[in-house]
Amino acid sequence: MFNEIEQFINNCNTCNKFQNSNKKSPLIPHEVPNYPYEKVGADILSFEGTDYLVIVDYYSKWFDLIKLKYKTASEIIKKSKQIFSTHGIPKTFIADNMPFNSSEFITFSKTWNFTVVTSSPHYPQSNGLAERTVQTSKKLLKKALEEGCDVEAMLLEYRCTPIISLQASPAELLFSRILRTKLPIANKLLEPRLQHKVQTKLKAFQQKYKSNYDKTATKKETQFKPNTNILIQNNKVWLPGKVIAKANAPRSYLVENNNGTIIRRNTKHLKNTKINITGNSKEGNIEGKSKVKNKSNKSVLVKELSTRPIRKKKYLTDLKIL
Numbered sequence: 001m002f003n004e005i006e007q008f009i010n011n012c013n014t015c016n017k018f019q020n021s022n023k024k025s026p027l028i029p030h031e032v033p034n035y036p037y038e039k040v041g042a043d044i045l046s047f048e049g050t051d052y053l054v055i056v057d058y059y060s061k062w063f064d065l066i067k068l069k070y071k072t073a074s075e076i077i078k079k080s081k082q083i084f085s086t087h088g089i090p091k092t093f094i095a096d097n098m099p100f101n102s103s104e105f106i107t108f109s110k111t112w113n114f115t116v117v118t119s120s121p122h123y124p125q126s127n128g129l130a131e132r133t134v135q136t137s138k139k140l141l142k143k144a145l146e147e148g149c150d151v152e153a154m155l156l157e158y159r160c161t162p163i164i165s166l167q168a169s170p171a172e173l174l175f176s177r178i179l180r181t182k183l184p185i186a187n188k189l190l191e192p193r194l195q196h197k198v199q200t201k202l203k204a205f206q207q208k209y210k211s212n213y214d215k216t217a218t219k220k221e222t223q224f225k226p227n228t229n230i231l232i233q234n235n236k237v238w239l240p241g242k243v244i245a246k247a248n249a250p251r252s253y254l255v256e257n258n259n260g261t262i263i264r265r266n267t268k269h270l271k272n273t274k275i276n277i278t279g280n281s282k283e284g285n286i287e288g289k290s291k292v293k294n295k296s297n298k299s300v301l302v303k304e305l306s307t308r309p310i311r312k313k314k315y316l317t318d319l320k321i322l
Contacts, residue, residue: 010274016231019238022268023218028250029206030094030129032199033059036174037087041130042080042095044071047141053079056133057087059198060173061163063133065140065155073104080108087174090114094127120252120266156181165205168195222267224253232257233269240273 009015033039039058044051051071056063066079076099084090094117099105101118109116119126140158144151159171160179171179177192178185224230224243231238232255244254244262251267 016273017238019231019271021233021236022222022271024216025221025251025267026217026219027210027213029210030058032202032206034199036060036062037090039092039094040090041127041133042093042100043127043130043134044068044076044096045134045137047138048145052137052141054130054133054137055080055083056130057090057170057174058129059202060170061129061166062087062159062170062174063137065137065151071099073099073102076100077105077108081112084112092117094119094130096124096127097121117249120247120249120264123266123268126266153182166195166198166201168198173198221251222270222272224267224270224272229273230255231271231273232263232265233271238271243270 030039036059037057040055041058042053042055045054046052051068053066053068053076054063055066064083066083068075068079089112091114093100093109093114097118100116106116124131136158140151140154144154156179160169160181162169162172166173169178171177172193173195175192176194178189180190224246226243226245228243230241230243232241233239234257240258242256244256246252247254247264252264253267253270254262254264255270256262
């Protein structure tokens, strides 16, 4: 009796559509960089009608907050060059997809010799440091607006505030010295001083954070095979789809949705299904294909093209993906 009920629920399209979200998976920490500005994260924030570019160093936690005139790839490239001219060019640049995976920005990355790593759509957690830095930046902007003071002054104080787990400020980790602020300070303390065992401290903090995070995470990770039917979560609703291939990153897959479009998703938004879902899409076919007849009157399948057919090739060859 129980088996029949379970089978009935598993075969129920409505039940599958409104399933609960997947439980979070164990944390996969980023590899700790070897030196300052080797790896950076980037994001764009909007505040009071103005867009800002945020770039944060994974080693020192130093971040730059740059006002954008336009939210375009060319404008972001221009501001990135300004930052790189000060701190140097990073080896790895982690960001969301648009506009950082545009052909213009990818060309810029190749010319300036750094690798762009994009996070899976709807999964900003893989670029968590940049996301947290965006929240910090918004708080600084709100406080500056409320107090009527310069945000640059607040940024200076923030950059000189010690990070508890590292026992040093972002300025000390990046420049090996304390920056002079409005507060009185002895000249002796402004002299350069190297920071030691930074990697060890970063790894210890990562391990402690992972240990606490994984307490409520699932113990078993789901794997997906190519050409198998799955469910894809979109706006908290599960819709039918099919696995195309494993992407070049942990827990990331290229999948085909019910409109026939190739998209990339994290396993957080994918589920295996036992239902033969072919023919359940809005168009009558899960794979987004339509039947037409050729000159010999033979029925053939024509796959609907994505609005950006080059995207599929770029995912597989040009980018490292999380």
